[in-house]
Amino acid sequence: MRVAFVSNVVYPFNTGGAEKRIHEIGTRLADDGHDVTIYGRHFWDGPKEITHEGMTLRAVSPERELYTGADGERSITEALEFAKDVVIPLQRRRDEHDVVVASVFPYFPVLAAKLSTLSAATPVVTTWHEVWRTYWDDYLGNLAPFGKLVERVTARIPQYPIAVSGVTANRLTEIGPDSSQIQTVPNGIDYTGIQETTPADDGFDVLFAGRLIEDKRVDLLLEAFDRVAPPETTLGIVGDGPKRAALEQQARNLDSAPQISFLGFLEEYEDVLAQMHAADVFASPSTREGFGITFAEAMAADCTVIAADHPESAADEVIGDAGFLADPTVDSLAETLEAALHGDRPSSSPTQRAQQYDWDAVADQAETAYQRAIDGSW
Structure with missing residues (x-):
C-alpha cells in the first residue's frame, strides 16, 4: 500500500x-x-x-x-x-x-x-x-x-x-x-512508554493538563478544589493559553492559593507523563473534546480520571467506567473530586481501559x- x-x-x-x-x-x-x-x-x-x-x-x-x-x-x-x-x-x-x-x-x-x-x-x-x-x-x-x-x-x-x-x-x-x-x-497513546515513565519528584495530588482556554473550564476545577481539598493536598496546572493570566488571578484569590501551582507549557512530553504518574487524580472538566487524549494518557498512568459529562465531549467514550464523570458545575465537580481524594476508585481498571488506545x-x-x-x- x-x-x-x-x-x-x-x-x-x-x-x-x-x-x-x-x-x-x-x-x-x-x-x-x-x-x-x-x-x-x-x-x-x-x-x-x-x-x-x-x-x-x-x-x-x-x-x-x-x-x-x-x-x-x-x-x-x-x-x-x-x-x-x-x-x-x-x-x-x-x-x-x-x-x-x-x-x-x-x-x-x-x-x-x-x-x-x-x-x-x-x-x-x-x-x-x-x-x-x-x-x-x-x-x-x-x-x-x-x-x-x-x-x-x-x-x-x-x-x-x-x-x-x-x-x-x-x-x-x-x-x-x-x-x-x-x-x-x-x-x-504509547501505552508501554507511559507505563515505563518514572513519576516526577515534584508531583501533585491533583493534576490538569491541557490548553488554557474557555472550554477546558479550569475555572470550575479551581473553585471545586478550593472547596474540598485538605490543606496538604496540591493541584498542578500544566499548560498555557489565553486564559492563563485570568486563571492565575482567580487562584491567587482562593484560600487554597498556596496549594496551587501553574507549571506552564512543558516542552518535553515525558515531563507531562511524569506528572501524570505522580498524581493520584487527573481532573479535566472540559466541555468540548473531539476525543480527549489526556484522559487515555492519565488512565495509562493509573490516575483516577474525572471528566465532564457534556454532549460536546467524547470523554465518556474514552474513559467508560474506568473513570468518573461530573456535571460541569462547581458543586458536582467538588463532590466527585472529594470522593476521589478520599480514595474512591472507578469500577474498571484505568490501565486496562487505556490499553485499547495503544x-x-x-x-x-x-x-x-x-x-x-x-x-x-x-
Whole structure:
C-alpha cells in the first residue's frame, strides 16, 4: 500500500495531536513494508525531501508561523498558502500513491488534496478530529459564517471520512455524510512508554493538563478544589493559553492559593507523563473534546480520571467506567473530586481501559480503513 499524508505540520518538528497521529500510524505502516510519504511544510533542517523513520517527508511549502492574533488563532492565510502549494506537487505524483490521507483542520488542504487527485480517481481519506459547527461563533466572531461554510463544503466533497470518536462522527452527520459512510478510528497513546515513565519528584495530588482556554473550564476545577481539598493536598496546572493570566488571578484569590501551582507549557512530553504518574487524580472538566487524549494518557498512568459529562465531549467514550464523570458545575465537580481524594476508585481498571488506545491497535484499524478505501469496500 502506498500512502500519502497531507499535513502542513509534521511531527516531531511540530508537536500537536494531528501530526502525532500521522507520525505514529505512518511509522507503523512503514515498519510493515508500506510506502509512506508526508507532504508538509519545510519545518526540518536540510533538503526539502528526506527520509525520517522509514517515511518520506516532502516539503511543498516553506516554514511559517501557524498561529496569529492575541488569542492564538490558527492563521487562515497560512492554511490557504499551504493548500495552494500542495496542489501541483501532489498532482504530479498522484500515480505514486494508492490513497491520500488528509487531516481535516485547517480544511483547505483537504480541498487541495481532492483537487490534486481528481483525474487519477485516487481515494481521499479524511481524518476528522472535531466538527465545530456553532463553535465558529466563539472562534471567529464576525467571520464565523466563513468558517461554517468552509467546514460544510469540506464535509460534502466526495471522501472517505474517519472520525476519532462517536461524538465527532455524530457532529459530522449534521453537516455532511450519513453515519453509514463514517468510520471511527480513535486517537492513540504509547501505552508501554507511559507505563515505563518514572513519576516526577515534584508531583501533585491533583493534576490538569491541557490548553488554557474557555472550554477546558479550569475555572470550575479551581473553585471545586478550593472547596474540598485538605490543606496538604496540591493541584498542578500544566499548560498555557489565553486564559492563563485570568486563571492565575482567580487562584491567587482562593484560600487554597498556596496549594496551587501553574507549571506552564512543558516542552518535553515525558515531563507531562511524569506528572501524570505522580498524581493520584487527573481532573479535566472540559466541555468540548473531539476525543480527549489526556484522559487515555492519565488512565495509562493509573490516575483516577474525572471528566465532564457534556454532549460536546467524547470523554465518556474514552474513559467508560474506568473513570468518573461530573456535571460541569462547581458543586458536582467538588463532590466527585472529594470522593476521589478520599480514595474512591472507578469500577474498571484505568490501565486496562487505556490499553485499547495503544498506537499499535489504532494503526491496525487505520490500515484496515485505508485498504477499504483503496478496494472500494468502504
